[in-house]
Amino acid sequence: MVDDEEVVRQVAARMLKSLGYQVICIGTAQEALDYYQRRIRDIDLIVVDLIMPDMNGKAVFERLREINPRARIVISSGYNQDASIEALIGAGARGFLQKPYRLNQLSAALGD
Numbered sequence: 001m002v003d004d005e006e007v008v009r010q011v012a013a014r015m016l017k018s019l020g021y022q023v024i025c026i027g028t029a030q031e032a033l034d035y036y037q038r039r040i041r042d043i044d045l046i047v048v049d050l051i052m053p054d055m056n057g058k059a060v061f062e063r064l065r066e067i068n069p070r071a072r073i074v075i076s077s078g079y080n081q082d083a084s085i086e087a088l089i090g091a092g093a094r095g096f097l098q099k100p101y102r103l104n105q106l107s108a109a110l111g112d
Contacts, residue, residue, distance in 0.1 A: 002060065009025040021045075065091075
């Protein structure tokens with residue numbers, strides 16, 4: 001779970017754990033990229049906030065896909081789904097989560 005807002009990470013972690021996931025929460029894009037590079041085999045899915053101060057979600061998505069072209073990535077944002085999100089989905093993002101999201105929305109986006 002990559003999001004710059006602590007409260008979002010905490011709530012999402014609780015939801016993900018209730019769905020049976022082991023969760024790693026990271027607050028910056030660069031930290032997430034570094035972690036993924038080191039632990040690629042341990043990570044099945046990444047939820048990335050679209051708007052973060054150090055790097056936007058599109059750039060994070062692209063860098064993750066450079067590291068692993070088959071990376072499973074869900075984009076999350078407080079903004080409505082627009083053409084930029086549609087482009088990421090077209091490029092292989094697994095889905096989009098509109099914040100604030102509910103457990104059933106999170107589960108559906110992850111394919112549970």
